[in-house]
Amino acid sequence: MPKTLNINEIMDQLPHRYPFLLIDRVIELSDDLTRVVAIKNVTMNEPQFTGHFPQVPVMPGVLIIEAMAQACAIIALARLPEDVDRKKCLYYFAGIDNARFKRVVQPGDQLVIEGKFLRSKMGLGIFEAVAKVDGKVAAQAQMMCAYRPAPGAAGK
Numbered sequence: 001m002p003k004t005l006n007i008n009e010i011m012d013q014l015p016h017r018y019p020f021l022l023i024d025r026v027i028e029l030s031d032d033l034t035r036v037v038a039i040k041n042v043t044m045n046e047p048q049f050t051g052h053f054p055q056v057p058v059m060p061g062v063l064i065i066e067a068m069a070q071a072c073a074i075i076a077l078a079r080l081p082e083d084v085d086r087k088k089c090l091y092y093f094a095g096i097d098n099a100r101f102k103r104v105v106q107p108g109d110q111l112v113i114e115g116k117f118l119r120s121k122m123g124l125g126i127f128e129a130v131a132k133v134d135g136k137v138a139a140q141a142q143m144m145c146a147y148r149p150a151p152g153a154a155g156k
Contacts, residue, residue: 001031002028002029002030002031003026003028003029003031004025004026004027004028004029005025005026005029005074006025007024007025009026010023010024010025010026010074013073013074013077013078013086014070014073014074014077015087015090015150016070019046019047019048020066021070022040022063022066022067022070023038023039023040023067023070023071023074023113024038024039024040024041025038025039026038026039026071026074027039029074029075029078033075033078033079033117034075034116034117035075035114035115035116035117036071036072036074036075036113036114036115037071037112037113037114037115038067038070038071038074038112038113038115039110039111039112039113040067040110040111040113040131041110041111042059042105042106042107042108042109042110042111043107043108044057044107044108046107048060048063049107056106057106057107058104058105058106059104059105059106059109061099061101061139064101064105064111064131064138064139065096065099065139065141065143067111067113067131068113068115068129068130068131068139068141068143069093069129069143069145071113071114071115071129072115072117072125072127072129072143072145073091073145074115075115075117075125075127076091076117076125076127076145076147077089077091079117079125080147087150088149088150089147089148089149089150090147090148090149090150091125091145091146091147091148092145092146092148093143093144093145094124094144094145094146095124095143095144096141096142096143096144097141097142097143097144098140098141098142099139099140099141100139100140100141101138101139102136102137102138102139102140103133103136103137103138104138105131105133105138105139109133109134109138110133111131111132111133111138112131112132112133113129113130113131113132114129114130114132115127115128115129116128116129118142123146123147124144124145124146125144125145125146125147126142126143126144127142127143127144127145128140128141128142128143129141129142129143
């Protein structure tokens with residue numbers, strides 16, 4: 001049965017915090033750890049909307065990509081061996097390919113993000129992700145991430 005995660009469980013997994021924690025709930029993490037579906041509720045009180053853009057608030061594409069990456073990080077962390085302390089692990093962007101933005105995302109929208117693990121290659125995790133609003137694609141990309149021990153985590 002697929003697993004779900006609430007915001008506290010997400011914060012146990014990801015190092016991000018306000019204002020940069022960009023997923024609110026994981027509604028599905030597949031049993032085989034290859035697929036995740038996460039939600040990002042876009043609200044007017046987020047700091048980026050004071051300047052992007054004051055008259056017509058639009059969620060910056062880079063933050064949509066970051067939300068997609070955070071969803072994929074849930075898969076990456078879940079795939080680590082059981083004996084690895086996830087709090088001592090970080091995944092860094094190593095590349096983004098084929099990023100496309102299909103529609104504007106505004107306050108009041110709910111991003112539904114589907115991330116898929118494609119493969120590992122030379123120490124990189126390769127994922128694809130799609131973010132949708134009302135069932136319509138808002139953004140999509142293929143991304144690579146690299147695992148590194150968190151600074152100060154070595155030997156602890």
